[in-house]
Amino acid sequence: MRYFSTRGGMEPIGFCDAVIVGLAPDGGLIVPESVPEVTGQLQQWSALPYPELAFQIIRLFADIPDLDIDPLIKTSYENFDDPVIAPVRKVSNLHILELFHGPTLSFKDIALQLLGNLFEYVLSERDERLNILAATSGDTGSAAIEGVRGRERISIFVMHPKGGISPLQERQMTTVTDDNVFNIAVAGSFDDCQEIMKGIFADTEYKRRFSLGSVNSVNWARIVAQIVYYFHAYFRVRASTGCDRIQFAVPTGNFGDILAGYYASMMGLPIHKLILGTNENDILARFFNTGEYRRGQVANTLSPAMDIQVASNFERYLYYKLGQDSAAVTAAMRDFAAGQPISIPLDGNGTVDKIISAARVDRAGTLATINSIHQETGYVLDPHTAVGVQVANALADDSCPVVSVATAHPAKFSDAIIEAIGEEVIHPDLEKLKGRETRCYELPPQQSAVKNFIEGHTAPHSRLCR
Numbered sequence: 001m002r003y004f005s006t007r008g009g010m011e012p013i014g015f016c017d018a019v020i021v022g023l024a025p026d027g028g029l030i031v032p033e034s035v036p037e038v039t040g041q042l043q044q045w046s047a048l049p050y051p052e053l054a055f056q057i058i059r060l061f062a063d064i065p066d067l068d069i070d071p072l073i074k075t076s077y078e079n080f081d082d083p084v085i086a087p088v089r090k091v092s093n094l095h096i097l098e099l100f101h102g103p104t105l106s107f108k109d110i111a112l113q114l115l116g117n118l119f120e121y122v123l124s125e126r127d128e129r130l131n132i133l134a135a136t137s138g139d140t141g142s143a144a145i146e147g148v149r150g151r152e153r154i155s156i157f158v159m160h161p162k163g164g165i166s167p168l169q170e171r172q173m174t175t176v177t178d179d180n181v182f183n184i185a186v187a188g189s190f191d192d193c194q195e196i197m198k199g200i201f202a203d204t205e206y207k208r209r210f211s212l213g214s215v216n217s218v219n220w221a222r223i224v225a226q227i228v229y230y231f232h233a234y235f236r237v238r239a240s241t242g243c244d245r246i247q248f249a250v251p252t253g254n255f256g257d258i259l260a261g262y263y264a265s266m267m268g269l270p271i272h273k274l275i276l277g278t279n280e281n282d283i284l285a286r287f288f289n290t291g292e293y294r295r296g297q298v299a300n301t302l303s304p305a306m307d308i309q310v311a312s313n314f315e316r317y318l319y320y321k322l323g324q325d326s327a328a329v330t331a332a333m334r335d336f337a338a339g340q341p342i343s344i345p346l347d348g349n350g351t352v353d354k355i356i357s358a359a360r361v362d363r364a365g366t367l368a369t370i371n372s373i374h375q376e377t378g379y380v381l382d383p384h385t386a387v388g389v390q391v392a393n394a395l396a397d398d399s400c401p402v403v404s405v406a407t408a409h410p411a412k413f414s415d416a417i418i419e420a421i422g423e424e425v426i427h428p429d430l431e432k433l434k435g436r437e438t439r440c441y442e443l444p445p446q447q448s449a450v451k452n453f454i455e456g457h458t459a460p461h462s463r464l465c466r
C-alpha cells in the first residue's frame with residue numbers, strides 16, 4: 001500500500017515511512033492510495049480473536065512481512081487486563097464497547113501499544129533512533145509513555161502544564177522511571193506546551209539533527225489500529241443479537257476514533273450509523289448539522305480528552321468529502337488557517353453525511369447520564385463515554401443495535417464520578433501508583449529550554465536518521 005498527502009505535495013511513501021514521519025511534509029495528513037474492500041472476508045473473520053483479526057486487517061495496510069508483523073501485534077495486546085481485549089458488555093439495553101483494558105485505562109492504548117512496537121521494528125530495520133516529543137493535557141501522554149518505555153532506540157519527552165493536569169494523570173506518567181522516559185513539567189499552560197512543540201517541530205534543522213518524531217493522533221498507524229475494534233465489536237454484537245447492521249456512538253475530540261469507524265465502513269463493514277458526541281467544545285457537532293466548520297473558544301469540561309477546538313484528523317474526512325481533490329483540501333485548510341470557516345454543501349436530506357450524525361452534550365447532561373445509568377444498572381460510565389451514550393439515546397434509530405464506545409475507565413475521572421453519583425470508583429492499578437517513586441523535570445515555558453533539555457538528554461552515541 002502506498003500513501004499520499006491529503007494536500008497532494010508528497011511523493012508516495014510506504015507504510016513504515018508513514019509511521020515514522022507522522023505528518024506529510026506539505027502539512028497535509030497521510031492517506032492510503034485506496035481503501036481495501038473486505039466484504040468477502042467478513043464471514044471468515046467473524047470468530048477470530050482480537051489479535052488475529054488485528055493481524056488480518058493491519059496487514060492490508062502495512063508493507064511489513066507477515067512473519068514480522070504478527071508478533072508485533074500479539075505483543076501489543078498482551079498486557080491488556082481482559083482476555084477479549086475489547087469486550088462488548090451488555091448493560092441493560094446498552095452495548096458498551098470497553099476500550100479501556102490497556103495499561104493506562106484509556107482507548108489510546110489500543111493504538112499506542114502497537115505504535116511503540118512499530119517504531120521499534122522500523123528503527124531496528126534501519127539502524128536508527130528516534131526522539132519523541134509530545135505535549136499532553138491528559139490521556140495521550142501516559143499512553144504514549146507506556147507504549148515506548150524501556151525501548152532501546154527511542155527516547156520520549158512529554159511536556160505537561162505544571163499543576164495543570166489531574167494528580168492521577170500526572171502520577172500515571174511520572175511514576176514511569178525508565179531511562180528513556182523524560183517527563184517535563186512546563187511552568188505554564190497546555191497552550192504554552194503546544195506552542196513550544198509546534199515551534200520545535202517547525203525548526204527542520206533541529207528536528208533532523210535530533211531525529212524528532214511524534215505520536216499525535218494524526219499518525220496513520222493509530223487509525224489503522226483503531227479500525228480493528230469496529231470489526232471485532234460488529235462480529236460480537238451480530239452474534240449476540242442476530243442483526244447484521246450496527247450503529248456506533250463515539251465520544252469525539254480529535255476525530256481519530258470515529259474516523260477509524262468511517263474507514264471500517266468504507267471497507268465494507270455494515271455500519272448503519274456513526275453517531276458523534278461532543279462536549280461543549282462542539283465544532284464537530286455544529287459541522288455535521290450545518291455543513292460549516294468554524295472555530296470557537298476552548299472550554300474546560302468534565303471530559304477533558306475532548307477539549308479541543310480544531311479536530312486534528314478532520315482533514316482526512318474532508319479529503320474524502322471533497323472527492324479526494326487535494327487542491328480543494330489545500331485551499332480549504334488555507335482559508336481555515338486564515339480564520340475563515342470551511343463550508344460543505346448539504347445533501348438532499350439536509351445532512352452533511354449519510355452515515356454520520358452528531359450532537360453535543362453539556363455538563364448537566366453528562367452528569368445526568370452517568371447518574372441515571374448507574375441508578376438503573378449499577379454500571380459506571382466515565383464522563384467521555386457518557387457523552388456517547390447520551391447522543392446514542394438522542395440520535396440512534398431503532399432499526400438495529402447501537403454500540404456505545406467506552407473510551408476510559410471511570411476511575412481515571414473520579415472528580416466527575418463523585419459529582420455524578422456521590423461515590424468514588426477505584427481501579428487497583430491506579431491505587432498501586434500512590435506513593436510510588438516519581439521522576440519529573442521542571443522547565444520554564446520557553447522553546448530554548450526544552451531544546452537544550454533534549455540536547456542534554458539524548459544518548460551521545462545516537463545515530464541520526466535522515
Ligand SMILES: *Cc1c(COP(=O)(O)O)cnc(C)c1O
Nearest residue numbers: 139253254255256257305407408
Ligand atoms: C482521546 C480521547 C477521546 C477522543 O478521541 P478522538 O480520537 O480524539 O476523537 C475520548 N475519550 C477519551 C477518554 C480519550 O482519551
